[in-house]
Structures are given as C-alpha cells and as structure tokens.
C-alpha cells in the first residue's frame with residue numbers, strides 16, 4: 001500500500017471510475033463495492049459493473065458478501081481468476097436486504113459461521129483475504145474482539161473495524177475504544193473506520209487506536225482530494241492547501257466523462273447526478289445548480305453545464321477550508 005489512508009467500499013459509489021480518482025489523490029487502496037457471492041446473479045448489469053476492475057493499479061481488493069462458506073469460497077476464486085489481488089469479506093453491511101439473508105453484519109451474531117466462512121475463503125485462494133466488520137450486532141453484544149481472534153486464527157491478513165454496531169446503523173458517533181482494544185489484543189493489522197472527516201481526525205484516530213491504517217467512506221464523496229490532505233498532514237503535520245476551483249473543475253469533467261463511458265449514456269447520466277450533487281456541496285452556489293443538473297438527460301448537456309459553471313467562477317480561488 002502506498003499510503004495508510006484507504007477508500008472504504010461503498011455500494012453505488014466506489015465504482016471503477018471513482019476508485020481510480022481516489023487512488024490518484026493518494027488513497028493507498030480502494031476496495032470495490034460489495035458483490036454478492038451468488039454467481040448466478042453476476043450477469044446482471046449491476047454485478048458486471050461491480051466486478052469490473054480492468055486497468056486499475058493494484059492492490060485490487062474485491063469485496064464479497066454472502067453467508068454460505070462454499071459459495072463465498074467459489075466467489076473468491078472466481079474474482080481472483082478475474083484479477084483480484086485481495087479478497088475482502090463483508091461482515092459490516094447493515095442493509096436489510098443483506099442482513100435478511102444472514103450476510104453482512106448479521107453474521108456477527110453467529111461466530112461459528114464466521115469461522116466457517118473465513119476458513120473456507122482463505123483455503124480457496126492464494127491471495128490475501130481481509131475482513132470488514134462492525135464492532136458487533138448491538139451495543140450489548142460487542143464481539144469485535146472475539147471475531148478478530150477468529151479472523152486471526154483463520155488466516156485473515158487484515159481487519160477493518162467500523163466503530164459502530166449494526167444496531168447503531170449510522171447514528172451517533174463512531175467509537176474508537178473497541179478498535180483500540182482489537183489492535184492491542186490482535187497481531188493482524190487493523191484498519192480503523194468510521195466518521196473520519198478531516199486530516200486532524202485521521203491522525204487522532206490513528207493515535208487513539210494504534211491502527212495500521214484508516215479507511216474513509218462518506219467524507220470522500222465529492223471530495224476525493226481528502227486522501228492527499230490526510231496523507232500530507234500525517235507526513236508533515238501541516239495542512240495541505242485546498243484544491244483550486246480550476247483543478248476541481250477539470251477533475252469533475254474527467255470524472256463525469258469516465259462515468260458516461262463506464263456505464264453508458266443512460267445509466268452514466270444518472271450516476272453522474274449523484275456525484276455532481278456531492279461535489280456541489282463544496283463549491284460556490286451558482287443559480288439553482290444541482291436542480292438544473294439533475295434535470296439534464298444528455299451526456300453532452302451535463303458536460304456543457306460543467307463547462308459553463310466553472311467558466312462563471314474564478315479558477316484561481318481555492319475551495320473553502
């Protein structure tokens with residue numbers, strides 16, 4: 001890994017164009033969106049996009065979700081054949097769709113099954129296998145430490161811990177004491193995750209937990225430069241200047257073009273709206289920006305909007321700190 005700041009897997013967000021962008025801004029690794037371990041679904045448009053990591057710089061980590069050890073093992077093998085250099089197992093997702101199938105964070109309630117899945121996947125592939133968890137199912141049953149020991153014994157090579165339980169969903173603040181305990185008690189590298197929104201917070205979480213790396217999710221939406229900011233602060237103790245408006249304009253133009261070509265015109269235009277909405281949060285308000293952009297149906301209209309929007313601003317100005 002080139003840096004200890006990693007992009008978190010986010011379904012519907014961290015597709016190949018976005019992972020590539022975050023890597024360029026210094027993310028040490030960018031884990032794919034989760035893909036189901038049920039290979040009968042891999043022909044769907046959604047899965048085909050999620051499985052696509054062609055041309056990405058390594059390490060290419062592909063996340064799989066599921067509950068059946070043999071299916072998980074087979075899915076891991078298929079991903080390795082397709083170029084995955086790391087297999088990440090999702091035991092952190094709180095979504096009902098995933099938990100109702102006893103996958104994602106629901107697995108944290110069944111430690112025996114956790115062991116069976118981890119052992120089966122580690123046995124099936126020759127590349128490193130990593131695991132991503134929450135601190136437990138609910139605050140009364142925080143079993144991250146026991147899961148970490150199971151992971152260690154099963155041959156898992158790194159463990160990401162999001163400092164919330166499943167019951168907490170995204171409410172309240174992430175807590176880092178449980179992560180610190182896991183770091184102290186386990187030998188495998190731990191990656192701390194949850195609510196890291198700035199360079200200072202990144203450093204504070206690293207110091208508090210002793211984790212080997214940090215993982216950033218929502219704070220990277222519309223702000224891929226956060227990785228360079230955190231890396232610079234960790235290396236020098238100083239704040240990196242915010243990007244200029246001109247720099248952001250050209251990165252957005254490139255990102256939106258890449259979305260159009262990755263997803264095709266119809267889906268690309270829709271996915272671009274989501275990212276543009278996130279970018280606009282950090283940019284000066286010009287007219288009814290987001291509302292207008294969301295009504296555009298053609299790729300060329302979206303690109304024109306971006307060109308005119310940035311022409312109306314002073315490109316030398318920097319984003320507000």
Ligand SMILES: Cc1cc2nc3c(=O)[nH]c(=O)nc-3n(C[C@H](O)[C@H](O)[C@H](O)COP(=O)(O)O)c2cc1C
Pocket residue numbers: 008009010011012013032033034063090091092093132162193194195196215216217218219
């Ligand atoms: C839109 C969205 C999609 C997510 N999808 C996944 C996923 O596919 N796999 C996973 O392990 N976690 C997923 N997560 C959880 C994130 O990886 C991360 O653990 C969580 O957002 C906390 O980190 P943050 O506070 O930096 O956002 C998702 C989160 C969000 C907001």
